[in-house]
Amino acid sequence: MTFVPPSWWMLGLTKIGYLLIPLILGVLLALYGLMKDNILIVIIGVIIVIAGFGLASMAWHNNYEVPSVQEKIITVSDYQIKPNIGKNKQGMIVVDSADDLLLVTTDGESFLNEENFWFGKFNTRDLFNQLKCNGTYKIQYYGWREPFYSTFPNILTVEEVIDESNATNNNFNKYSGTNAAVGGWWF
Incomplete structure (x- = not known):
């Protein structure tokens, strides 16, 4: 169902x-x-x-x-800063954890990678490192995209690595800090 x-x-x-x-x-x-x-x-x-x-x-x-838990095969395109990340006193966006990023697929879908107490998910940085750009994975996720509330599905686990032949390791420093302008988003 x-x-x-x-x-x-x-x-x-x-x-x-x-x-x-x-x-x-x-x-x-x-x-x-x-x-x-x-x-x-x-x-x-x-x-x-x-x-x-x-x-x-x-x-x-x-x-x-x-x-709403489902499985899907995705290919990671890139990561972007979430649209609701706040700014510091100088007006700059501060990305200080993997929770602050959206995973974007080659199909144009976006997924959160956030902690969830009820699912016992506390490994967002591990999943960030595991889901490499240009890699294809079978993931388990929950939730759905609701534009009115700006919600996205949240990745729970990586069920299987399908293809990492063209994958590149993620560099968190590329996305973190106070001047990270990722994916053309600059708030």
């Missing part, structure tokens, strides 16, 4: 619902506790907010991320 991603408006409603419900319940309970001078009720309200966000994150993972 193929995963069908939600529309942009349904995605927004779902995210808002997952976040607003625990926030509203916890804040209302905490305010009630403040009005009644009951610190225990205030603490319970704060715990509901914190636990609610954790449960919402887990529910999002189980309902959307896990069902």
